[in-house]
Amino acid sequence: MNDMTPTREQRTAALEGMGCKRKRVEDIRFxxxxxxYVDDVKLPxxxxxxxxxxxxxxxxxxxxxxxxxxxxxxxxxxxTAETLKTVNLAWxxxxxxxxxxxxADGKVLFQNQEVAFVVATxxxxxxxxxxxxxxxxxxxxxxxxxxxxxxPNAPVLREDLAGKTSGAHGPRKHHNHIFEWTVGDxxxxxxxxxxxxxxxxxxxSYHRTHPSPLETCQCVCSxxxxxxxxxxxxTFQAPHVIRTVVALIAKLPEQKIHVIAPDIGGGFGNKVGxxxxxxxxxxxxxxxxxxxxxxxxxxxxxTATSFARDYHMTTEIAATKEGKVTGLRVHVLADHGAFxxxxxxxxxxxxFFNIVTGSYDFPTAHLAVDGVYTNKAPGGVAYRCSFRVxxxxxxxxxxxxxxxxxxxxxxxxxxxxxxxxxxxxxxHSALGWEYDSGDYGTAMRKAMETVKYAELRKEQEQMxxxxxxxxxxxxxxxxxxxxxxxVGAGPSKNCDILGIAMFDSCEIRMHPTGAGIARMGTKSxxxxxxxxWAQIIATEIGIPADNIMVEEGNTDTAPYGLGTYGSRSxxxxxxxxxxAARKIRAKAQMIAAYKLEVHEDDLEWDxxxxxxxxxxxxxxxxKDICWAAYNSVPPGMEPGLEAVSYYDPPNMTYPFGAYIxxxxxxxxxxxxxxRRFYALDDCGTRINPMIIExxxxxxxxxxxxxxxxxxxxxxxxxxxVTGSFMDFFMPTAxxxxxxxxxxxxxxxxxxxxxxxxxxxxxxxxxxxxxxNAVNDAFSFLGSTHIQMPHDFWRNWAAAKSLGVxxxx
Amino acid sequence: xxxxxxxxxPASKEKVWAALNDPDILRRCIPGCQSLEMASPTExxxxxxxxxxxxxxxxxxxxxxxELDPPNSYRISGExxxxxxxxxRGGALVTLASEGPxxxxxxxxxxxxxxxxxxxxxxxxxDSTARKLxxxxxxxxGEVVGQAATAGV
Numbered sequence: 001m002n003d004m005t006p007t008r009e010q011r012t013a014a015l016e017g018m019g020c021k022r023k024r025v026e027d028i029r030f031x032x033x034x035x036x037y038v039d040d041v042k043l044p045x046x047x048x049x050x051x052x053x054x055x056x057x058x059x060x061x062x063x064x065x066x067x068x069x070x071x072x073x074x075x076x077x078x079x080t081a082e083t084l085k086t087v088n089l090a091w092x093x094x095x096x097x098x099x100x101x102x103x104a105d106g107k108v109l110f111q112n113q114e115v116a117f118v119v120a121t122x123x124x125x126x127x128x129x130x131x132x133x134x135x136x137x138x139x140x141x142x143x144x145x146x147x148x149x150x151x152p153n154a155p156v157l158r159e160d161l162a163g164k165t166s167g168a169h170g171p172r173k174h175h176n177h178i179f180e181w182t183v184g185d186x187x188x189x190x191x192x193x194x195x196x197x198x199x200x201x202x203x204x205s206y207h208r209t210h211p212s213p214l215e216t217c218q219c220v221c222s223x224x225x226x227x228x229x230x231x232x233x234x235t236f237q238a239p240h241v242i243r244t245v246v247a248l249i250a251k252l253p254e255q256k257i258h259v260i261a262p263d264i265g266g267g268f269g270n271k272v273g274x275x276x277x278x279x280x281x282x283x284x285x286x287x288x289x290x291x292x293x294x295x296x297x298x299x300x301x302x303t304a305t306s307f308a309r310d311y312h313m314t315t316e317i318a319a320t321k322e323g324k325v326t327g328l329r330v331h332v333l334a335d336h337g338a339f340x341x342x343x344x345x346x347x348x349x350x351x352f353f354n355i356v357t358g359s360y361d362f363p364t365a366h367l368a369v370d371g372v373y374t375n376k377a378p379g380g381v382a383y384r385c386s387f388r389v390x391x392x393x394x395x396x397x398x399x400x401x402x403x404x405x406x407x408x409x410x411x412x413x414x415x416x417x418x419x420x421x422x423x424x425x426x427x428h429s430a431l432g433w434e435y436d437s438g439d440y441g442t443a444m445r446k447a448m449e450t451v452k453y454a455e456l457r458k459e460q461e462q463m464x465x466x467x468x469x470x471x472x473x474x475x476x477x478x479x480x481x482x483x484x485x486x487v488g489a490g491p492s493k494n495c496d497i498l499g500i501a502m503f504d505s506c507e508i509r510m511h512p513t514g515a516g517i518a519r520m521g522t523k524s525x526x527x528x529x530x531x532x533w534a535q536i537i538a539t540e541i542g543i544p545a546d547n548i549m550v551e552e553g554n555t556d557t558a559p560y561g562l563g564t565y566g567s568r569s570x571x572x573x574x575x576x577x578x579x580a581a582r583k584i585r586a587k588a589q590m591i592a593a594y595k596l597e598v599h600e601d602d603l604e605w606d607x608x609x610x611x612x613x614x615x616x617x618x619x620x621x622x623k624d625i626c627w628a629a630y631n632s633v634p635p636g637m638e639p640g641l642e643a644v645s646y647y648d649p650p651n652m653t654y655p656f657g658a659y660i661x662x663x664x665x666x667x668x669x670x671x672x673x674x675r676r677f678y679a680l681d682d683c684g685t686r687i688n689p690m691i692i693e694x695x696x697x698x699x700x701x702x703x704x705x706x707x708x709x710x711x712x713x714x715x716x717x718x719x720x721v722t723g724s725f726m727d728f729f730m731p732t733a734x735x736x737x738x739x740x741x742x743x744x745x746x747x748x749x750x751x752x753x754x755x756x757x758x759x760x761x762x763x764x765x766x767x768x769x770x771x772n773a774v775n776d777a778f779s780f781l782g783s784t785h786i787q788m789p790h791d792f793w794r795n796w797a798a799a800k801s802l803g804v805x806x807x808x
Numbered sequence: 809x810x811x812x813x814x815x816x817x818p819a820s821k822e823k824v825w826a827a828l829n830d831p832d833i834l835r836r837c838i839p840g841c842q843s844l845e846m847a848s849p850t851e852x853x854x855x856x857x858x859x860x861x862x863x864x865x866x867x868x869x870x871x872x873x874x875e876l877d878p879p880n881s882y883r884i885s886g887e888x889x890x891x892x893x894x895x896x897r898g899g900a901l902v903t904l905a906s907e908g909p910x911x912x913x914x915x916x917x918x919x920x921x922x923x924x925x926x927x928x929x930x931x932x933x934x935d936s937t938a939r940k941l942x943x944x945x946x947x948x949x950g951e952v953v954g955q956a957a958t959a960g961v
Contacts, residue, residue: 055895055924056895111923112928299928299929717927719923719928721932722928723928724929727932
């Protein structure tokens with residue numbers, strides 16, 4: 001060997017594999033404005049469609065008159081429910097087993113519901129056409145408050161369900177009831193409460209909000225009459241699912257549907273479902289024979305396509321005087337809006353909300369969820385979280401703080417006392433999950449030491465004393481949150497969407513020169529898959545990440561997968577990638593053995609190739625093996641080097657983390673200042689630490705937004721009053737606090753590379769950390785629970801209700 | 809949304825009452841009113857241009873007078889649609905009381921509801937806008953009626 005021979009470290013570094021802070025390859029085009037989004041798709045003769053929407057939250061549609069609209073220059077067609085009925089598409093199935101109107105069929109059930117679709121030569125003409133469509137409504141009483149939805153005299157919202165006493169998830173108790181879902185042992189739990197020394201009970205609301213990706217939902221549909229083929233470019237987090245849904249409801253042969261998800265500008269759960277815009281654009285293209293583009297504007301996005309949360313969680317904990325939890329009882333009233341269109345795996349009407357026992361060893365628990373209809377937009381999607389997991393984490397993390405307050409214990413101490421211990425893993429929770437791995441105490445203590453938790457509590461004590469002496473008008477809050485997520489849906493034994501098991505997939509094809517292309521069933525919306533997926537392959541097969549092209553989003557070329565949401569990409573597709581790469585390596589080993597004239601058992605893997613054991617000089621690089629795969633494979637072996645893997649995970653993964661937020665609030669103005677936010681995440685094996693950090697920053701910023709102001713609010717008449725970024729809080733760099741990130745590593749024992757998923761953890765753990773900080777700040781003034789979001793006005797109102805202005 | 813206020817008008821109760829039933833005076837006093845036509849003694853059709861925050865819309869609708877108790881009180885209610893901008897409906901109970909031969913106190917209790925884009929975008933501006941519009945109406949109404957009364961003397 002001479003000096004030019006690279007060292008092992010150099011060879012490893014050259015791969016830019018797992019653990020490397022590889023720069024995001026997709027950013028080369030994004031930072032130069034060269035991304036290719038749906039709105040960049042421009043086809044010859046392309047038409048534009050836009051919706052006439054209902055100003056009423058609940059009304060009968062008496063008539064629709066499009067005669068004036070059709071006179072507007074450029075307007076070609078106005079599609080209504082009547083048009084859609086001719087192709088049996090006036091209603092469409094939802095992912096939750098309900099049906100949803102594509103266009104208003106006799107009635108509107110929420111403000112801004114789609115009533116008619118105007119197709120024109122350009123967007124301006126379409127808008128002019130919308131202005132000329134005359135719709136006659138007969139307003140009906142709106143139902144806005146979910147707590148009144150099951151009143152005996154509540155208005156009937158879904159006349160299509162008249163007489164149906166059961167739905168997709170069992171019996172219905174009332175005409176506005178969707179489902180009741182129960183988990184856990186009621187008797188045992190009630191018994192625990194009966195003999196409990198201490199109990200708490202609080203109605204904890206997680207308000208309605210919206211994923212609000214900067215790029216709204218949109219599509220271009222192009223029907224080729226000659227070939228009978230439909231091509232759809234769309235903002236789809238799950239392109240294959242969309243293809244199957246289109247095949248099922250439009251009765252088109254699936255091979256003649258081409259779904260392409262190009263670059264996507266954020267999804268956060270908003271782009272999982274199927275929306276009336278997609279159906280109408282497809283029908284319009286079939287009717288006109290021309291491509292039709294539909295692009296939502298901001299108001300439409302915020303008010304009509306999938307909202308998130310609107311969970312009202314009555315939560316009780318039973319405990320001993322010493323603070324050991326003995327039981328958990330939760331009832332959730334879930335407001336689904338006008339149609340049950342939440343995107344959960346089919347058998348899970350409330351998603352994985354039964355992760356609500358959190359990181360704590362509850363001997364028994366019981367959960368009941370009632371889903372109800374209201375005159376609000378449909379949805380209930382997982383906004384940067386796994387299905388209903390952020391609701392569950394918020395619920396238990398607030399409740400633990402409330403219990404700590406009642407016991408007079410420190411909230412961090414209470415958590416440490418009740419954590420599931422490392423030796424209890426795999427841990428079977430009272431509500432049915434098997435937690436894969438965790439070391440909660442280590443993470444919590446590391447967080448407390450880093451922020452100097454004890455000193456912070458002392459400072460808070462002094463500040464409270466000073467406040468009481470009238471020396472300051474600022475109060476200080478320390479928010480502790482310790483979350484356990486359940487992500488990576490999921491095992492075919494309990495997860496499917498419309499009957500399709502929630503596996504994911506990867507296909508790798510190596511080229512002769514030691515490069516390759518890899519395709520997956522997932523779809524990046526900003527997560528950086530093109531970067532990280534290549535890193536997994538690089539480490540597994542010893543080809544530099546730069547030589548692997550990652551391609552997603554085209555259903556004609558990518559293997560079938562269930563898409564990207566619920567932090568499932570790394571746990572499921574990440575595993576498929578590793579497994580496909582291992583198939584490549586296994587074949588490569590046979591080729592290397594043949595070329596090196598040894599038995600394959602005599603070879604050992606060494607970073608970027610195979611070496612004969614005991615003979616360090618006899619080595620064949622993966623690059624050379626790729627070449628050999630195309631000209632000199634062993635006799636009887638097929639040439640080429642490619643592999644496919646469909647991965648059905650044996651279990652979910654359970655990332656966790658410890659977050660601490662330090663905040664001050666001025667009681668006279670309600671203005672808060674986030675002094676410090678520390679986030680420790682344990683997502684198992686870390687593929688690209690830089691991308692993880694970026695994901696955590698993004699997730700924390702969304703958590704900050706939600707906890708501190710971001711809300712979809714309806715007035716008593718059913719008007720959405722937060723329909724634009726004037727009223728819907730979208731933090732910019734100005735409002736966003738500084739984030740400190742940290743980590744521990746507890747690999748998943750069942751995942752091929754031990755990774756757990758991280759993109760959504762910061763939203764799941766961040767929201768309770770902020771809310772606990774606000775609540776902790778006010779607690780010494782006698783408050784138990786203040787509902788989110790904690791904007792300035794609400795903080796001021798909380799201070800006022802606690803009497804801090806009494807002496808003024 | 810509810811608004812209650814009153815206004816002193818330097819004219820007799822009868823004159824004020826007549827003005828309250830005079831489409832021409834109403835048209836001049838309703839902010840943004842483009843047209844107002846009597847369809848019957850108790851029904852009018854109106855076109856009004858309204859601006860709330862970023863939304864500007866032309867509302868077409870019906871105005872109805874009811875609970876007539878001349879010359880003491882009536883209820884004026886309206887319902888209008890502004891197309892994609894949304895809709896508005898509401899009413900006011902208007903009561904007159906004499907404070908002297910040429911001085912009338914007009915009291916109004918307004919109830920209004922708006923919906924659609926107006927409510928979504930103008931949300932926080934609606935109350936203040938409605939108050940401003942009601943104020944403008946009764947101010948110019950007072951002026952017009954007062955002037956007419958003075959001129960008539």
